[in-house]
Amino acid sequence: MPPLVIVGVAAVGGLIAIPLGGWDTVQLQSRVLPEQPIGQPYTGHRLSTAIDDVYLTDEHPDGYTEPDPGTRFLVVIATMENVTDEPQEPLGSKGFYAFTIPGLLELDREFLISDYSTRLMRDDSNGPSLTPGVPDTVQFVFVVDDGLFAAGDEVRIGLTDATPESADLYSGTRWARPYVAVEVPAVIRDQS
Amino acid sequence: MRTAVAVPAGLGLIALAFGVAFSTPGDAQVEASFAVTGGLGEQIVSEHLVATVDEVGLVREVEVGFWRGTTAGIWLLIDATIDARVERTTVDVEVYVDGVRYSGTDRAGSATIDAGVVDAGFPLTGSALVELPADVTELPGARTAVLRIGTGGDQRLDSVIELVIDLTALEVRDSAERESVRDGVS
Amino acid sequence: MTWLRRNRWFLVALVVLIPGAFVVSLIPRWFPYQGAQPQPDAVALGETATYSGAEITLTGLEVLDGGPLNAPANADVVVATIAFDVVDPRDGAYCEITVVSDEAGYERRWESETVSDSDYEIPDRFAQTCTFAERGAYDLQLTFLVPHGQVEDPAVQISSSAGLPRVLRLS
Numbered sequence: 001m002p003p004l005v006i007v008g009v010a011a012v013g014g015l016i017a018i019p020l021g022g023w024d025t026v027q028l029q030s031r032v033l034p035e036q037p038i039g040q041p042y043t044g045h046r047l048s049t050a051i052d053d054v055y056l057t058d059e060h061p062d063g064y065t066e067p068d069p070g071t072r073f074l075v076v077i078a079t080m081e082n083v084t085d086e087p088q089e090p091l092g093s094k095g096f097y098a099f100t101i102p103g104l105l106e107l108d109r110e111f112l113i114s115d116y117s118t119r120l121m122r123d124d125s126n127g128p129s130l131t132p133g134v135p136d137t138v139q140f141v142f143v144v145d146d147g148l149f150a151a152g153d154e155v156r157i158g159l160t161d162a163t164p165e166s167a168d169l170y171s172g173t174r175w176a177r178p179y180v181a182v183e184v185p186a187v188i189r190d191q192s
Numbered sequence: 193m194r195t196a197v198a199v200p201a202g203l204g205l206i207a208l209a210f211g212v213a214f215s216t217p218g219d220a221q222v223e224a225s226f227a228v229t230g231g232l233g234e235q236i237v238s239e240h241l242v243a244t245v246d247e248v249g250l251v252r253e254v255e256v257g258f259w260r261g262t263t264a265g266i267w268l269l270i271d272a273t274i275d276a277r278v279e280r281t282t283v284d285v286e287v288y289v290d291g292v293r294y295s296g297t298d299r300a301g302s303a304t305i306d307a308g309v310v311d312a313g314f315p316l317t318g319s320a321l322v323e324l325p326a327d328v329t330e331l332p333g334a335r336t337a338v339l340r341i342g343t344g345g346d347q348r349l350d351s352v353i354e355l356v357i358d359l360t361a362l363e364v365r366d367s368a369e370r371e372s373v374r375d376g377v378s
Numbered sequence: 379m380t381w382l383r384r385n386r387w388f389l390v391a392l393v394v395l396i397p398g399a400f401v402v403s404l405i406p407r408w409f410p411y412q413g414a415q416p417q418p419d420a421v422a423l424g425e426t427a428t429y430s431g432a433e434i435t436l437t438g439l440e441v442l443d444g445g446p447l448n449a450p451a452n453a454d455v456v457v458a459t460i461a462f463d464v465v466d467p468r469d470g471a472y473c474e475i476t477v478v479s480d481e482a483g484y485e486r487r488w489e490s491e492t493v494s495d496s497d498y499e500i501p502d503r504f505a506q507t508c509t510f511a512e513r514g515a516y517d518l519q520l521t522f523l524v525p526h527g528q529v530e531d532p533a534v535q536i537s538s539s540a541g542l543p544r545v546l547r548l549s
Contacts, residue, residue: 016206019213085292122262125299132292133325134265171219171348279476279487312486313525314452375451 036159036182044161044181046084047098047130051157052137053077055189056149061119061139062126074104074149075191076140076157077121082130084164084173089129090118090138096175099184100158104142104149107160107178116142151190156183223348227340230355239351240281240343241310247271248339248357250329250364256319257303257372268294268322268359269368270339273376274305275315282309284344285320289359290333296320303372317376324359334359416537418547429546430473430510430538431466436548437517439534442498444526449496456488456522457498458534460548462508463515471540473508477522478547479532487535490520510538 017023036042041050057073060066067073080098082088092098100106120128121137130136149155158180167174230236235244249269254261261267274283285296285306296306305318328334335358342352382389421427426435438459449455456477476487500506504519524532533549 012206016209019210087293087295120299122264123260123299128299129295131265131294131323131325133328134263134323136264166219171223171346278485280489311488311523313482313528314523377452 033158033180034182036184038184038186041079041081042159042182042184043083044159045164046082046088046092046096046162046175047090048081048083048135049098049159050079051076051099051159051184051186052079053189054155054157054186055191056144056151057191059192061141062117062124067143070146071143072146072149074101074142074144074188076101076142077137078140079135079137080130081135082132085132086172087129087131089127091116091140092175096162096178097160099160100180101142101155102158104144107180116140149188151188153188154185155188156185158183225340225342225347225350225352227352227354230353232355236341236353236355237277238342238353240277241274241283241341241353242277242315243272243274243341243353245270245272245339245341245355248362249368250324250359250362251366251368252364253367254321255367255369256300256321257370259300259303261297261300261321263323265323265325266328266364268324268339269370270320270322271318271370272305272320272341273315273317274310274341275376276310276312278312280309280311281343282345284342284347285322286340286342287322287324287357288338288340289324289328289331294322294324296322305373307373315376316373318373319370329360329362329364335361414543416535416545417543418535418545420533421546421548423549427546427548429536429544430471430541431464431468432510433463433465434536434546434548435461436534437461438519439532439549441524441530441532444496444523447496447498449498449523452526453496453523454526454529455496455498456524456529456532458520458522459504460508460518460520460534460536461515462518464510464513467513468510468538468540471510471538473510473539474537475508475518475520476535477524477529477532478535479524479529481529481531488522488524490522494521495523496521508536510540 039050039052041048055075057075058067060073061075080090090098094110095108097105097107105111117126118128119126119139121139128138159182160178161181162175162178164173165176228236228238232245232247235242251267251269254267254269268287270285283306287294296304298307300321302308304320305316306320310316337357337359339355339357340352342350419427421436423436423439426433440457442455442457444453444455447455458477476489478485478487494500498521500519500521505516506518506520508518533547535545535547537545
């Protein structure tokens with residue numbers, strides 16, 4: 001078969017695949033995890049996220065929640081911007097969290113909603129949602145077992161990304177193939 | 193002769209495949225809400241709600257009741273009187289600009305008109321606040337932003353109230369004060 | 379004319395088949411949907427109806443002027459008194475009582491008050507939640523806030539998850 005025919009057939013095949021969606025899911029993923037300095041935003045398909053601060057404390061930032069015996073609060077401060085076309089919860093849901101904390105918050109692992117809370121730094125409102133195109137600083141408070149983290153430890157917070165696909169079983173976006181895109185090395189402060 | 197027909201026919205079929213693929217109505221069209229439209233100051237009646245939007249404005253900082261709202265964006269402040277048409281229902285306010293959905297804020301607690309429920313024949317008067325990006329008036333769709341008042345939740349194929357708003361024509365104020373939601377007269 | 383004549387039976391078939399196809403397409407969704415809609419059963423004041431394993435009688439239905447009762451602005455108070463006698467208990471059946479009125483030209487509904495917002499107080503001898511779970515008789519009284527002057531001839535609608543799609547409409 002002449003090479004021109006082979007190329008021609010391949011080209012026509014590729015062309016026909018466009019309306020059928022054959023090119024939609026092609027993506028290249030690098031295996032090497034780049035490092036992202038603290039405070040510098042990484043922009044994925046859902047959020048642009050910069051980790052600003054990580055600290056351990058016994059006083060809940062809300063001023064009244066007491067830690068259970070044997071637990072402390074790990075606080076992560078992040079500046080986030082919603083880059084989608086609808087409101088987003090800052091942490092996201094199971095399977096596609098905005099960031100990961102090794103040993104605490106990992107992709108594809110169930111995480112109880114009662115084990116964390118989110119607050120908007122600007123006005124202390126609880127459980128805020130992020131408006132598209134409006135950056136804001138969010139405080140995440142995680143209940144952690146005493147001893148899981150210590151002040152001075154370096155924690156490698158992973159900033160995640162995933163591919164938005166239109167969901168089949170419900171209306172809206174399904175986040176497919178979530179992965180940790182960059183790692184932010186952060187030293188945990190102690191704020192007692 | 194056969195090739196002379198086959199090649200254009202093949203190309204024609206490929207073109208047709210494109211035509212079919214790109215002209216098939218998607219979920220967005222098939223499941224679109226049924227919008228009842230109107231303008232500022234008009235009473236607009238959907239299947240579920242009776243609403244009159246009196247005024248809209250852009251404001252950098254707002255006080256509603258005891259809540260002071262700041263934002264890195266800008267607030268669309270909506271003053272309206274709303275009651276249910278048939279039975280008790282929640283109220284949900286959204287703004288669409290260029291297909292992007294912005295929801296009424298729930299940061300103001302119970303002070304805003306879209307925070308709770310309305311009953312049939314008992315109009316409430318109050319404000320709703322939608323946080324928009326700071327540069328929203330420069331977006332291509334800013335002249336044809338859509339303010340949607342519905343009952344929240346799944347609005348596919350449901351009846352909603354819509355007003356088209358030219359955000360670029362709105363005066364931007366530094367601050368505004370509004371009362372909390374209260375009994376109103378429709 | 380010859381074409382019409384030649385194809386007359388096909389055309390007749392189309393006239394029958396197209397509406398037929400339309401009706402057939404309604405079978406899987408539309409007819410079940412219609413069948414599942416609440417089917418009100420009218421019962422007069424003082425009459426007893428058997429519903430969801432209970433004998434139910436509307437014994438009183440009054441619309442009180444909200445003004446003298448210090449009701450919220452623009453509200454009248456509807457007081458409904460209903461006698462229940464549960465003879466065949468339905469465990470876990472969800473009971474809902476609303477006031478309905480079509481005086482606005484279409485049907486509107488109001489939910490009962492959980493706490494009275496007016497000076498009208500429900501006497502202690504009345505139950506305030508309806509249940510089909512336990513055998514026995516009880517009298518129930520509920521208050522509803524309706525827009526002032528707009529509801530003069532309401533009906534009380536009782537629905538039980540064990541009785542749907544049938545609902546009772548007492549007035």
